[in-house]
Amino acid sequence: MFSDLHIHLGNEHPERLxxxxxxxxxxxxxxxxxxxxxxxxxxxxxxxxxxxxxLLHGVEIRAEDVAELHRKIRKYRRSVDVLAVRSGxxxxxxxALKDKRVDFLAHLEQGDELNHVCMRYAAExxxxxxxxxxxxxxxxxxxxxxxxxxxxETLKLVRKYGANAILTSGGTLYDIRAPRELIAVxxxxxxxxxxxxxxxxxxxxxxxxxxxxxxxxxxR
Amino acid sequence: xxxxxxxxxxxxRYIVFEILSEGEVEKGEFLKELWNSLYSLFGETVAxxxxxxxxxFDKEDDAFEGFEVYTGIVRCAHKKTDEVRAALAxxxxxxxxxxxxxxxxxxxxxxxxxxxxxxxxAVVATRVADRGT
Numbered sequence: 001m002f003s004d005l006h007i008h009l010g011n012e013h014p015e016r017l018x019x020x021x022x023x024x025x026x027x028x029x030x031x032x033x034x035x036x037x038x039x040x041x042x043x044x045x046x047x048x049x050x051x052x053x054x055l056l057h058g059v060e061i062r063a064e065d066v067a068e069l070h071r072k073i074r075k076y077r078r079s080v081d082v083l084a085v086r087s088g089x090x091x092x093x094x095x096a097l098k099d100k101r102v103d104f105l106a107h108l109e110q111g112d113e114l115n116h117v118c119m120r121y122a123a124e125x126x127x128x129x130x131x132x133x134x135x136x137x138x139x140x141x142x143x144x145x146x147x148x149x150x151x152x153e154t155l156k157l158v159r160k161y162g163a164n165a166i167l168t169s170g171g172t173l174y175d176i177r178a179p180r181e182l183i184a185v186x187x188x189x190x191x192x193x194x195x196x197x198x199x200x201x202x203x204x205x206x207x208x209x210x211x212x213x214x215x216x217x218x219x220r
Numbered sequence: 221x222x223x224x225x226x227x228x229x230x231x232x233r234y235i236v237f238e239i240l241s242e243g244e245v246e247k248g249e250f251l252k253e254l255w256n257s258l259y260s261l262f263g264e265t266v267a268x269x270x271x272x273x274x275x276x277f278d279k280e281d282d283a284f285e286g287f288e289v290y291t292g293i294v295r296c297a298h299k300k301t302d303e304v305r306a307a308l309a310x311x312x313x314x315x316x317x318x319x320x321x322x323x324x325x326x327x328x329x330x331x332x333x334x335x336x337x338x339x340x341x342a343v344v345a346t347r348v349a350d351r352g353t
Contacts, residue, residue, distance in 0.1 A: 019285045020240065024322055137310050140260065174242070174318040181309035181322060184302050188261065 002179040003028035003204035005058070005082055006106060006130060006168035014055070017173055022053050024178040028204070030056035030082040032106075035072060040079065056208075058082030060106055066095045077101050082208070084130070087111035090118070097121040103207050104128035104166055108154055109135045109147045119157040128164035128207045129154060131199070133185050134171030151189040164207060167191075167199040230271060231298040236324045236337035237308055238280075240287040243317040247277040250314050254294070258307040270300040275330060276338075291324070293333055301326055 002025055007017060009031050021029045033039060038059055059076045061084065063069035069085065069092055077083055084106040085096040093114060096102050098121045105122070108114060108129060114122075122129060131154075135147050158165045167182045169175050177185070183196040191199070239245060251274050258267045277292040296304045308321045327333035 016285050020320070023284070133309075137312050144260070174240075174312070174320045176320055177309050178322040181305060184305040185309050187302055188306055 001028070001205065002026045002200050003030075003208075004169050004176065004200070005030040005056075005104065005166060005204050005207075006032050006060075006084065006132065006170045007176060008032060008172045010172035012173045017176070018053055018055060020173065020176050024176060026053060026179070028054045028056065028208075030058045032058040032060050032082065032084060035059055035061050035076065038076070056081035058084060058103075060084045060086055062086045063088060063092050066091055069095055070099075073099060073101050081211075087114070090115070093118050094121060097127045098125055099127070100125050100210070102127045103211065104130045104164075106130045106168075106170070107132055107135065109150050113150060114154050114157065116157060116161070119161040119163050122158075122163040123161040126164060126207070126210055128166045128203060129158055130170070131155075131165060131167050131186065131189070131191070132170035133167065133177060133182055134169055134175040136185060136188065137175060138171070148189045155190055164203050165191075165195070165199045166204050166207065167196060232271070232295050232328075233298045233301050234275065234327050234330055234333040235294050235296060235301060235304055235308075236327070236333050237292055237294070237321055238324055239290040239292070239314075239319050239321050240284065241290060241314070241317050241319040243288065245288070245290055245314045245317060245319065247274070250277065250290075250292075250311075253311050253314050254307060257310045258304070261307055261310060262303055266300075266303060269297060270304055271295070271297045272304065276334075291338055293330065293338075295330075298328075 004026055007029055014031060057080055059080045061072045063072060083101065083103050085102050086106050087093055087108050088111040090112040093105065093112060096105055097118050105127060131151055136144060139147050167186055169177050179200045182200055183193060186196040258270060273295040275293040275295055280289040280291055283289060294304060305323055308323065311321060313319055324337040327336060
């Protein structure tokens with residue numbers, strides 16, 4: 001049971017994403033749209049044969065301040081399966097990691113570095129920290145070194161506070177990588193094999209399950 | 221020149237990979253990208269200890285969902301498979317064509333590599349994927 005919770009559609013047909021994900025051994029993928037160009041999904045209807053694979057739809061929120069973050073979370077939470085927040089300045093990160101409606105914090109290579117306070121919030125609320133492999137694949141030299149450095153430092157805190165970490169491919173169709181390739185790349189910033197395996201298999205499902213439980217509570 | 225005894229040669233692994241590409245991929249360009257990826261991720265010292273060698277590189281007859289499919293085998297030192305796998309995964313494009321690479325499997329001999337992962341490629345590949353890591 002492998003999941004990739006961060007794939008962008010780009011200009012591709014969702015059917016192709018599904019076919020590639022199935023070929024690569026995934027059983028769950030999430031197509032994430034940025035909030036500025038949110039279309040509302042409806043991919044399931046366009047995809048014929050997604051029987052073996054659950055195709056989720058999500059949004060990636062970018063917020064300048066906490067008020068905007070809360071407003072956007074309220075706006076999107078009910079209409080999407082996966083809600084991600086793009087890492088921004090420290091106050092936004094803290095607010096996002098505190099908020100149980102958020103599924104994961106994306107693009108940790110951008111914005112302010114996550115510190116111990118953020119990580120403690122993340123561990124309490126169960127909001128996952130995303131390690132985005134496309135940011136490693138598409139950067140070079142100095143930029144890549146910075147991304148890897150940021151990731152290995154964040155990983156240290158993730159371990160210390162026991163926060164949830166997930167591995168995602170994080171790009172468009174051609175950036176999808178099979179689970180074992182993600183694990184091999186994750187080794188570059190110090191993730192052990194077992195940890196990485198958990199980050200593509202168990203943890204994403206755990207993160208999604210949080211939402212289902214919450215929904216069930218809301219219905220009652 | 222006398223050949224080195226088999227027991228004195230380094231142990232090897234054969235990594236079978238497949239490429240999904242949006243266009244034609246040339247063997248030479250691919251190899252250049254692979255070395256570049258290895259150098260930039262690990263530097264020259266580790267790259268040298270990988271003992272990388274491209275054995276096969278072929279285009280598959282059947283396209284997949286509009287992708288051109290290529291398969292290949294690289295030889296590497298038996299303890300460097302993770303490094304080579306990471307280097308393969310970190311190639312975003314070859315000759316301006318975007319690609320996605322997946323390792324189908326790793327084997328100890330060329331013969332077994334071809335038998336297991338090339339001949340009945342697609343079928344075997346999904347089985348390996350099901351089995352997980």
